[in-house]
Amino acid sequence: MKTLLWIQGLTCNGNTHSLLNAENPSFYDIFSKIKLLFHPAISSDEDLIKIIKDITQNKISLTFLVVEGSITKNKSFCRVGDFSIAEIIDQLKDKAEFIIAVGNCASFGNIPALYKENTNVVGLQYIFTEKKGLLPPNFKTKSGYPVINISGCPIHPAWFMQTILALYYEKPLILDAFNRPKEIYMYLPHDGCIRNEYFEWKEESEEFGHKEGCLFYNLGCKGPLTHAPCNKILWNRTSSKTRAGMPCLGCTEFNFPLRENYFETKKNIGIPEEVPLGVSKRAYITISGVAKSLRNERVKKKLEETD
Amino acid sequence: MVKIQKTILSRVEGEIELKLIWEKGIIKDAFIIAPNFRGFEFILEGKPILDSLIITPRVCGICGHAHLMATVNALENLYKNAGYNIEISKKANLIRLITLSAEIVQNHLRWFYLFVFPDLLKLETYTEDLSEYIPIKGKQWQKAIDFSSKIVKVIAIFGGQWPHTSYSIPGGVVCDPTTFDITESISIVDSMIKYYEENIIGMKYENYLSIEDYKEFIEKSDKDLSKFLKLCFKHNLHKIGKAYNRFLTVSNIYPIFSQGATKRKKYNFNIKKLEEIDTYSFLTKKGIDFNGKKYSWAKAVRYEGFPYETGPLARRINNKDKLFLNLLADLKDTYIPRIWARIDEIIKLLLAMKKWLQEIDIKEPSYIKPKKNIKELEGIAYGLCEAARGSLIHKLEVKEGKIKKYDIITPSTWNLGPRCEKYLSPAEKAIIGLDNSLIAEMVLRSFDVCSVCTTH
Ligand code: SF4
Ligand code: SF4
Numbered sequence: 001m002k003t004l005l006w007i008q009g010l011t012c013n014g015n016t017h018s019l020l021n022a023e024n025p026s027f028y029d030i031f032s033k034i035k036l037l038f039h040p041a042i043s044s045d046e047d048l049i050k051i052i053k054d055i056t057q058n059k060i061s062l063t064f065l066v067v068e069g070s071i072t073k074n075k076s077f078c079r080v081g082d083f084s085i086a087e088i089i090d091q092l093k094d095k096a097e098f099i100i101a102v103g104n105c106a107s108f109g110n111i112p113a114l115y116k117e118n119t120n121v122v123g124l125q126y127i128f129t130e131k132k133g134l135l136p137p138n139f140k141t142k143s144g145y146p147v148i149n150i151s152g153c154p155i156h157p158a159w160f161m162q163t164i165l166a167l168y169y170e171k172p173l174i175l176d177a178f179n180r181p182k183e184i185y186m187y188l189p190h191d192g193c194i195r196n197e198y199f200e201w202k203e204e205s206e207e208f209g210h211k212e213g214c215l216f217y218n219l220g221c222k223g224p225l226t227h228a229p230c231n232k233i234l235w236n237r238t239s240s241k242t243r244a245g246m247p248c249l250g251c252t253e254f255n256f257p258l259r260e261n262y263f264e265t266k267k268n269i270g271i272p273e274e275v276p277l278g279v280s281k282r283a284y285i286t287i288s289g290v291a292k293s294l295r296n297e298r299v300k301k302k303l304e305e306t307d
Numbered sequence: 308m309v310k311i312q313k314t315i316l317s318r319v320e321g322e323i324e325l326k327l328i329w330e331k332g333i334i335k336d337a338f339i340i341a342p343n344f345r346g347f348e349f350i351l352e353g354k355p356i357l358d359s360l361i362i363t364p365r366v367c368g369i370c371g372h373a374h375l376m377a378t379v380n381a382l383e384n385l386y387k388n389a390g391y392n393i394e395i396s397k398k399a400n401l402i403r404l405i406t407l408s409a410e411i412v413q414n415h416l417r418w419f420y421l422f423v424f425p426d427l428l429k430l431e432t433y434t435e436d437l438s439e440y441i442p443i444k445g446k447q448w449q450k451a452i453d454f455s456s457k458i459v460k461v462i463a464i465f466g467g468q469w470p471h472t473s474y475s476i477p478g479g480v481v482c483d484p485t486t487f488d489i490t491e492s493i494s495i496v497d498s499m500i501k502y503y504e505e506n507i508i509g510m511k512y513e514n515y516l517s518i519e520d521y522k523e524f525i526e527k528s529d530k531d532l533s534k535f536l537k538l539c540f541k542h543n544l545h546k547i548g549k550a551y552n553r554f555l556t557v558s559n560i561y562p563i564f565s566q567g568a569t570k571r572k573k574y575n576f577n578i579k580k581l582e583e584i585d586t587y588s589f590l591t592k593k594g595i596d597f598n599g600k601k602y603s604w605a606k607a608v609r610y611e612g613f614p615y616e617t618g619p620l621a622r623r624i625n626n627k628d629k630l631f632l633n634l635l636a637d638l639k640d641t642y643i644p645r646i647w648a649r650i651d652e653i654i655k656l657l658l659a660m661k662k663w664l665q666e667i668d669i670k671e672p673s674y675i676k677p678k679k680n681i682k683e684l685e686g687i688a689y690g691l692c693e694a695a696r697g698s699l700i701h702k703l704e705v706k707e708g709k710i711k712k713y714d715i716i717t718p719s720t721w722n723l724g725p726r727c728e729k730y731l732s733p734a735e736k737a738i739i740g741l742d743n744s745l746i747a748e749m750v751l752r753s754f755d756v757c758s759v760c761t762t763h
Binding site for chain 2: 008010011012015016017018020021022023026027028031032036040041042043044045046048060076077078079080081111114115116117118129153154207208209210211230234235236237238239240241242243244245246249251256257260261262263303
């Protein structure tokens with residue numbers, strides 16, 4: 001039976017709790033297929049330190065090593081018993097078929113990496129955009145894959161589940177430039193957003209609290225600049241930030257915590273500093289001009305009042 | 308002979324170690340060690356003010372929504388303290404209460420079935436058939452996952468997602484729900500109430516709410532809560548885990564939570580009487596210090612110099628709920644009342660949610676833009692919130708459009724922080740005198756341990 005070991009560095013547990021929300025498969029469904037060796041929030045009788053020992057002595061084979069949280073070698077700031085999280089990863093890295101970083105912390109260092117008193121906080125293979133994480137840039141696990149990053153603050157449970165299942169069924173996984181599964185991160189939150197019609201016609205929200213309007217031009221939405229399928233695979237299978245009326249924060253990107261002023265759009269002489277992916281500033285200006293000069297009556301009205 | 312035993316606790320939120328000092332088979336002293344530290348308060352320094360709405364929920368993956376609410380409350384108080392009136396529609400207020408309650412319900416369900424129940428399986432060593440509660444495989448365990456995940460769909464309806472939305476901002480909420488969003492939420496709450504009645508209390512909620520005596524409940528019910536309580540009595544757990552009999556709640560949510568500090572009598576909560584003490588903490592006013600007797604990243608927090616227990620039991624006592632006043636008289640502030648209070652709160656929150664959902668008038672504004680730009684404000688403000696584990700306090704200081712200082716006191720700091728010169732923390736006190744390390748762990752779990760919040 002394939003096995004999975006879940007360990008945590010500096011974390012908020014948000015990925016764990018997001019994962020408990022999983023549907024198709026649910027948390028308990030997946031662990032009828034795969035043996036859960038240990039999870040800090042779930043396990044009852046198992047002893048993590050003994051499991052690690054058994055893995056290093058080849059008594060247990062480890063298929064998936066899952067890491068949640070940022071990594072530090074500094075035991076004063078993060079400790080599992082007598083070990084640092086970095087030491088544990090070091091012991092297991094050549095034993096696991098796959099290593100999976102769940103969430104932005106394990107992938108890119110994220111918010112804990114901003115803390116100045118502990119200068120050694122990193123992701124597994126990256127620190128923000130640079131390939132200078134705990135493991136060397138060319139590191140690969142037994143299966144030939146680098147650390148597979150499932151970024152997001154937090155992850156969507158389906159992103160994790162489908163990645164694990166694809167590997168379980170021995171399907172090849174295409175990774176993007178940040179070693180994230182392409183089939184998840186090839187979409188943008190902009191794809192499928194119910195405010196797209198407003199984006200198209202440049203009907204821009206001026207303030208929060210309305211169903212109508214696009215949040216891109218004034219309210220900081222990063223939907224067109226972020227790799228994540230939040231409006232394809234809905235959150236809690238129900239909705240998404242942008243559907244509810246909150247700007248996308250770009251929480252799946254390496255630079256998520258480096259950004260500032262999430263609720264406003266930085267502009268230069270009326271033009272957003274960052275334009276949608278794949279589009280030049282010039283093209284954006286032209287298309288905006290055209291859209292604004294033509295009129296879509298529908299987007300000018302409250303939704304309840306449209307024809 | 309003094310023996311020192313150190314255990315890493317699983318089935319808690321994050322990393323917690325329990326260090327027990329044994330003498331002649333009795334626990335003479337207990338240290339709760341929170342070994343991890345991320346530095347959120349320092350990371351917030353120098354950030355634009357509104358970015359706190361994005362960063363503080365990420366302190367905790369299980370009660371992040373409460374952190375969002377505490378931050379919003381602090382930011383709105385910043386306006387008030389600077390002399391600006393800030394208007395929040397009734398609708399926005401109701402939506403905030405609804406989503407906050409949904410998070411608390413989620414927490415209590417996961418805590419009871421995932422963290423607490425497995426301990427009883429160990430005590431029973433499987434003599435009784437408790438297979439329904441076995442982690443991952445057990446039917447009741449699975450249902451707890453299903454329904455705790457279902458209630459947070461209400462947060463997704465209004466806030467887009469759970470965990471980690473920042474949909475509530477100074478002036479209201481960003482969403483603009485339709486009637487159908489509200490009716491869907493009511494349906495979710497209805498199905499939760501039904502689940503609670505059929506699985507947890509084994510009777511109609513009206514009947515449960517009229518019960519004032521624990522023996523009556525145990526006799527009348529044969530579902531999960533009653534099964535749990537019967538096992539507790541069987542294993543003599545009704546005498547363990549006594550803390551200080553002092554209870555703190557910092558904010559009101561009518562009719563289920565009322566603020567106050569109870570030590571025999573109830574007094575109003577006054578934030579000025581609160582104090583953080585770093586004698587045993589690595590984190591001090593003068594910087595980080597690993598020397599000597601220091602043993603945890605958490606600070607001690609005291610009210611009028613005394614340790615107070617916060618959380619559902621405190622809320623039940625401060626709210627003067629009859630059943631819990633009686634439980635306190637019969638069993639004191641021990642393991643059973645502390646656990647029962649968490650389970651009891653679920654139905655009270657669900658019923659309140661249903662009422663609030665029906666009261667929403669969708670024609671009201673969701674958001675009323677504050678007249679003054681927050682970047683022009685300066686000053687100090689507190690944000691108070693009742694989170695799943697108890698009283699959560701944020702304090703922020705802003706200057707020149709930026710956060711100058713941010714201080715977070717979480718419920719876990721009250722309950723599981725380190726000692727001060729005079730007093731142990733409530734959880735440390737509750738463990739001393741026990742003669743079994745599993746029971747010691749159980750007492751600790753009865754406080755609903757969250758190390759990520761304890762240290763942040
Ligand atoms: S709100 Fe954001 S994601 Fe939605 S259409 Fe506008 S830019 Fe795209
Ligand atoms: S919409 Fe944006 S901020 Fe929200 S979860 Fe998706 S990528 Fe993250």
